[in-house]
Amino acid sequence: FGRCGGCQWQHIAYERQLGLHLDVIADQMRRLAHIADAPCEGIVPAPQAWAYRNNVQLHASPSGALGYVATDGSSVVSIESCPIAHDLVDELIAALEWQYAGLRRLTLRAGTATGEQMILMESEGEETPELELEMAASFVHLSASGRLTTLAGSPFLHERLHERTYRASGPSFFQVNTAQAENLVEVVQEYAALQGGERLLDLFSGVGTFSLALASRAAEVIAVESSPWSAADAEANGEGVGNFTILEGSAGEVLPRLDGPFQAIVVDPPRSGCGKEVIEEIARLRPERLIYVSCDTATLARDSVYLHQAGLRLERMVALDMFPQTAHVETVARFIS
Incomplete structure (x- = not known):
């Protein structure tokens, strides 16, 4: 903080x-x-008041560490957990081991009422990354041209509000x-x-x-x-x-x-x-x-x-x-x- x-x-x-x-x-x-x-x-x-966010966005530092944009608006503060991220999202943060030079942004999402998890990777180029995934999360890649590729699981997750279940694709907005x-x-x-x-x-x-x-x-x-x-x-x-x-x-x-x-x-x-x-x-x-x-x-x-x-x-x-x-x-x- x-x-x-x-x-x-x-x-x-x-x-x-x-x-x-x-x-x-x-x-x-x-x-x-x-x-x-x-x-x-x-x-x-x-x-x-804590552990509520179903969606966080991470960036890569020059050394390759993942984290949030700092208060200066440009550098990256590496993190291993986040106190306002929901437990399902924090679980994704803790599990990440990342080596990919073309990363623009990594979005971690969860359906907190459904238990579903998703990783959305946005890259600077078109090359699809190689993946090793040891958890039951979906992984989708969004290229610089807007091509969405599902590398594991589903291209969307589900979240429930009251009695209605909503589908949300990797790039789609949903209340956090x-x-x-x-x-x-x-x-x-x-x-x-x-x-x-x-x-x-x-x-x-x-x-x-x-x-x-x-x-x-x-x-x-x-x-x-x-x-x-x-x-x-x-x-x-x-x-x-x-x-x-x-x-x-x-x-x-x-x-x-x-x-x-x-x-x-x-x-x-x-x-x-x-x-x-x-x-x-x-x-x-x-x-x-x-x-x-x-x-x-x-x-x-x-x-x-x-x-x-x-x-x-x-x-x-x-x-x-x-x-x-x-x-x-x-x-x-x-x-x-």
């Missing part, structure tokens, strides 16, 4: 971390969204904190407030986490996802769900082709947020309510200004501590027309 760039708050008592998150949210909404008293309903603590992701789904369901007859649009949908959790409460669900791997996973996860459709493409590409209205829209963008152009297209679809899931309060605050200009008003919001021991926080906000 202190050299690794992953955790910033391990030295702070957990209850104080929660308070600091709320302070930061209030400050950023005040300064960037110009909302003096943001309607934040508090913060949902993480079920586990499985236990807290279940709470996140419940918040999105509450904020969406679906009655059964609505059309729902889910932008930046990933593997269909929110779409499929909400499908039974809506008349029609359309999901939009730019990653071909995540879109394929969403299609597989939605098999048999008759009112669910997945469209592959970026939000900016797909939105102009859609006709409204959608009574409810869910967005879960990357840290860069939605941006003004996407929000203008969202407004064209005349949503009654927009549920914005954010992993960066600064871009949520910026987008809140665009949403207000487009006729959508912030009604309520809540934080979830998705990333204990770090300064990052998840926020869900509901905007209404």
Whole structure:
């Protein structure tokens, strides 16, 4: 701690971390969204403050040792274990013996509710590495050109949220904190407030986490996802769900082709947020309510200004501590027309 760039708050008592998150949210909404008293309903603590991450990314130092990017943003701090990694991921860290010059990044993943483990290697070139694997983990290789090769096991793993099981391919995004992701789904369901007859649009949908959790409460669900791997996973996860459709493409590409209205829209963008152009297209679809899931309060605050200009008003919001021991926080906000 202190050299690794992953955790910033391990030295702070957990209850104080929660308070600091709320302070930061209030400050950023005040300064960037110009909302003096943001309607934040508090913060949902993480079920586990340690050993929660189902996904870590390792880099190679010049000597070949694997570790996290340091606080200087360039060097690598070698590790043998990680206190915020789930036990299934930490088991992978401890088992690694690595000799490969072309490594760009190594992602270790686990389905914490299913027990499945995966190693995703991203390389600088096209050469497929040789492998000796002495554990029941899947191993997939992603080349510089984007070719995905399964070297052992399966090209995807499974994770369970509540009673639904999701498939996630090696490069696909999935929430890093499985236990807290279940709470996140419940918040999105509450904020969406679906009655059964609505059309729902889910932008930046990933593997269909929110779409499929909400499908039974809506008349029609359309999901939009730019990653071909995540879109394929969403299609597989939605098999048999008759009112669910997945469209592959970026939000900016797909939105102009859609006709409204959608009574409810869910967005879960990357840290860069939605941006003004996407929000203008969202407004064209005349949503009654927009549920914005954010992993960066600064871009949520910026987008809140665009949403207000487009006729959508912030009604309520809540934080979830998705990333204990770090300064990052998840926020869900509901905007209404």
